[in-house]
Amino acid sequence: MFARTYVPQGATILTEFPVIVVPRDIMIKEIVGSVAGLDEARSQGELIDALVSCLDSQLKKEMFTLKDCSGSPNATTLSGIFSTNALDIELKVNATLPKSAKHMYKALFLQTSRCNHSCGPNAVWKFDSSTFALTLVAVRAIRPGEEITISYINSFLPRHLRRAQLQSEWKFTCHCTHCDIPWSFPGAIAQSDRARHELSTFFKKLPDWEQWCFDEKNEMDLIGMHLRAMQLREEEGLEGFKDGGATGHWTDVAYMKHIDALVMCFGALADVQGFRKWVNKAREVKLAEGPNSVSHVKVLDSWLKEPKKFYVWGWKA
Numbered sequence: 001m002f003a004r005t006y007v008p009q010g011a012t013i014l015t016e017f018p019v020i021v022v023p024r025d026i027m028i029k030e031i032v033g034s035v036a037g038l039d040e041a042r043s044q045g046e047l048i049d050a051l052v053s054c055l056d057s058q059l060k061k062e063m064f065t066l067k068d069c070s071g072s073p074n075a076t077t078l079s080g081i082f083s084t085n086a087l088d089i090e091l092k093v094n095a096t097l098p099k100s101a102k103h104m105y106k107a108l109f110l111q112t113s114r115c116n117h118s119c120g121p122n123a124v125w126k127f128d129s130s131t132f133a134l135t136l137v138a139v140r141a142i143r144p145g146e147e148i149t150i151s152y153i154n155s156f157l158p159r160h161l162r163r164a165q166l167q168s169e170w171k172f173t174c175h176c177t178h179c180d181i182p183w184s185f186p187g188a189i190a191q192s193d194r195a196r197h198e199l200s201t202f203f204k205k206l207p208d209w210e211q212w213c214f215d216e217k218n219e220m221d222l223i224g225m226h227l228r229a230m231q232l233r234e235e236e237g238l239e240g241f242k243d244g245g246a247t248g249h250w251t252d253v254a255y256m257k258h259i260d261a262l263v264m265c266f267g268a269l270a271d272v273q274g275f276r277k278w279v280n281k282a283r284e285v286k287l288a289e290g291p292n293s294v295s296h297v298k299v300l301d302s303w304l305k306e307p308k309k310f311y312v313w314g315w316k317a
């Protein structure tokens with residue numbers, strides 16, 4: 001999938017509904033079934049066939065144009081298409097399913113299935129079970145003509161483990177810009193692996209904001225820690241992730257948490273210039289998010305106008 005126009009950071013790229021949703025437990029049974037030669041594999045295939053037969057012919061046609069990496073290229077099957085492209089979603093249902101399987105489903109989305117993987121993706125997806133819709137959001141600005149990518153895996157893993165997982169589950173060798181690091185730069189892979197590990201535990205190791213605020217000896221460089229982590233995130237393309245690899249709603253992801261923390265720090269220091277810089281950054285991203293962020297943007301505007309009204313203004317000045 002490629003961008004036709006400029007997409008600002010934080011903007012919604014698309015919203016779509018799933019065409020097929022299946023309890024994930026059935027997918028697990030398929031794997032067990034095919035190993036043990038049991039009937040589950042067939043029943044999973046039959047279930048997908050039955051569900052697809054309910055789709056209208058246009059949707060069926062579109063589904064058949066999706067990639068199947070499960071077997072040989074000449075043997076595309078509906079269950080192969082499903083397992084290659086379906087995403088894990090969570091639904092809060094009151095079914096009498098085993099506890100482990102209760103909320104987890106596999107869902108097929110026709111447009112998002114077109115996104116290739118990158119270990120530093122420029123988009124993240126989020127499924128909202130209350131609206132039953134997936135939204136794909138740009139985690140950094142995307143230029144016209146640029147490929148729109150998502151991550152299929154935990155991108156905080158070191159390169160060799162990421163590549164092994166992509167090879168085993170999707171049968172491809174990843175050639176994203178973060179994997180194809182030029183060999184002319186010795187140590188580049190180890191450096192990237194270290195950066196990813198550091199980012200995966202950043203918030204767990206971070207001192208409390210209050211601790212920093214009331215640290216009279218000024219020994220903690222909280223601002224420096226956030227700025228360094230932001231830079232590492234940008235270098236590694238990990239703006240769209242929470243700690244530990246999970247993607248989440250764009251407003252929960254670490255990049256936004258860094259911006260919020262910098263607003264808090266510069267506000268507490270009563271540093272008008274730094275405060276305005278980071279409030280403006282937060283405002284830019286919030287504006288790109290669209291109409292749902294109007295009330296948040298209004299709050300940011302009020303702080304820009306009167307920084308002294310910010311709730312922790314000058315606490316560390």
Ligand SMILES: C[S@@+](CC[C@H](N)C(=O)[O-])C[C@H]1O[C@@H](n2cnc3c(N)ncnc32)[C@H](O)[C@@H]1O
Nearest residue numbers: 067069085113114115116117170172174175176
């Ligand atoms: C969900 S599909 C993605 C869309 C697919 N490229 C298409 O044209 O419909 C997953 C498949 O795309 C290819 N693919 C995705 N990301 C890739 C990457 N980073 N490097 C190489 N191939 C990739 C692999 O063949 C993989 O099995």
